[in-house]
Amino acid sequence: MHGGRGFLVxxxxxxxxxxxxxxxxxxxxxxxxxxxxxxxxxxxxxxxDFHVGLRLSVERHGLVLADMVQLVGELLASGTSTSSTCRCGTLRSFPPTPPKAAGH
Structure with missing residues (x-):
């Protein structure tokens, strides 16, 4: 299952x-x-015996890592075979890019 950005989950x-x-x-x-x-x-x-995998995005719009760790633990205990998480963000969640030095 895909639970990343834009998907129903x-x-x-x-x-x-x-x-x-x-x-x-x-x-x-x-x-x-x-x-x-x-x-x-x-x-x-x-x-x-059927493999059930799940992909989640964390730390995006209120999804904090601690909440996802809890959820993934519950899912693994209840029948998910594997879980893949990725850290995503918005432009506001990343530090600003420093300006380039003159001549670069």
């Missing part, structure tokens, strides 16, 4: 996109509920 995890006030939003546990239910449904239909 990522939209549920992203606090800036997920403004829900029900059990699927409002806090990291609620925002992680959707992906956990999807993994559970896949695992239920495929069995333990």
């Amino acid at each position: 990522g939209q549920f995890l992203d606090a800036s996109n997920n403004l829900r006030q029900d059990g699927y939003g409002s806090d990291p546990a609620g925002r992680g509920r959707f992906v956990k239910e999807v993994v559970h449904a896949i695992r239920e239909r495929t069995g333990p």
Whole structure:
């Protein structure tokens, strides 16, 4: 499954996109509920020998590393075979590029 930028799983995890006030939003546990239910449904239909992988983007729009570590641990315990995370950001999250020296 792809939970990176713009994909449905990522939209549920992203606090800036997920403004829900029900059990699927409002806090990291609620925002992680959707992906956990999807993994559970896949695992239920495929069995333990089927590889289930997940890609997530962290530290972007309210997704902090500690929340993702918690979520990935829960997912691995509940049936995800592997998880791949990448650190992403926006232009505002990276330090500004220093100006080049004269003559360069």
